Amino acid sequence: MSEQGFILWFTGLSGSGKSTLANHIAPILRKRGLKVEVLDGDEVRENLSKGLTFSKEDRDTNIRRIGWVAAEVAKHGGVAVCAPIAPYDETRRWVRRTVEAAAGVVGASPGLPGVDM
Secondary structure, X not given: OOXXXXXXXXXXXXOOOHHHHHHHHHHHHHHOOXXXXXXXXXXXXXXXOOOOOOOHHXXXXXXXXXXXXXXXXXXXXXXXXXXOOOOOHHHHHHHHHHHHHHHOOOOOOOOOOOOOO
């Protein structure tokens, strides 16, 4: 059986540095021999979720897609570094359950405001 992967999930407001952080961390992880996929919210929306609007329903669909792809990457031994805007708690909780089922562990950073995954 292959080594278990993991997911790093950064969320925040537009322009808060999610993509910058994801794109900084990815090459560091690759240098350590890990297979890394960056799932940037804007890039996923353009390529995997094209046609979705910014309604709550479509935002939820986009975040669920990112979560599902991330879980598949982790399940197959890779690292998914995710950087979406995920404004709805219910959807973040769905992603958390999906990630836990695939990757087994969800890490949080207690003490940081707004961190719930």
